[in-house]
Amino acid sequence: MLLNFLLLFFTALIAGSLAYFIPSWQERYFKLILVFAGSYLFAITVLHILPELFVGSEDATKMGLYILLGFLLQQVLELFSSGVEHGHIHHHGHHHGIESGVWTLMIGLFLHAFLEGTLLSQDGVLVAHNHTAHEGHHHHHGSNNLLFGIMLHKGPEAFALVAVLMSALKKRWVFVLLVIFALASPLGMMLSSVLFDQGFIGRGALNVFYGMVAGGFLHISTTIFFESSPDHRFHLNKVIISIIAFALAISFELLS
Numbered sequence: 001m002l003l004n005f006l007l008l009f010f011t012a013l014i015a016g017s018l019a020y021f022i023p024s025w026q027e028r029y030f031k032l033i034l035v036f037a038g039s040y041l042f043a044i045t046v047l048h049i050l051p052e053l054f055v056g057s058e059d060a061t062k063m064g065l066y067i068l069l070g071f072l073l074q075q076v077l078e079l080f081s082s083g084v085e086h087g088h089i090h091h092h093g094h095h096h097g098i099e100s101g102v103w104t105l106m107i108g109l110f111l112h113a114f115l116e117g118t119l120l121s122q123d124g125v126l127v128a129h130n131h132t133a134h135e136g137h138h139h140h141h142g143s144n145n146l147l148f149g150i151m152l153h154k155g156p157e158a159f160a161l162v163a164v165l166m167s168a169l170k171k172r173w174v175f176v177l178l179v180i181f182a183l184a185s186p187l188g189m190m191l192s193s194v195l196f197d198q199g200f201i202g203r204g205a206l207n208v209f210y211g212m213v214a215g216g217f218l219h220i221s222t223t224i225f226f227e228s229s230p231d232h233r234f235h236l237n238k239v240i241i242s243i244i245a246f247a248l249a250i251s252f253e254l255l256s
Helices: 002-021 027-056 060-081 098-118 133-165 171-197 203-227 236-255
Strands: none
Touching (some): 002 171, 027 060, 027 203, 027 236, 060 098, 060 203, 098 133, 098 203, 133 171
């Protein structure tokens, strides 16, 4: 748990800090990184998260509803975050007064990242009662695959957040907000785990959280992929990157 906390925190902190030192970053390279991260996130959602949710669910229809709610919730959160969670970098302080919108941006991103962290709190618990000890070992490695996918997602997300905030705030305040954001997913992971261990929430509540996060992941990953080609043209490099990300996710899942 502590290792996961540190990995999540420092991934966001380091990736966000890079925006300080790369003022002339190339957008096309950033988009390729986003495509890889989004493709990997989509793959682990389909290969790892959704199978666990539906295998462990007593009511598949309800689980589908939770996923749809998560998809819609992500759209609502993007009204606050302006799409930073899937790599949108809008230097729109002059047009929309981002100074007055910093808190709405942070609230949207913090809630998204907090819910995201709950997915790592009890990975595999949904179907743990239906698996042998050997299969439990599978879920330990599956959790590592999931952790890696979330880290890939958080890096570009933190970079985009800092790039946006630097257009409106002084660097010291940008760093403070970056630290707050970096803590969101680890706190979500730890709080949900503690509440589950203490009996305040059960598998039913975790079902809701997991389903909604899965829906959010589907929204984010597909948005990244489609927005990477706004001209609706075939881009071989992006297809190749997606295939590599899919192959990597499949390999990790099969080897676990």
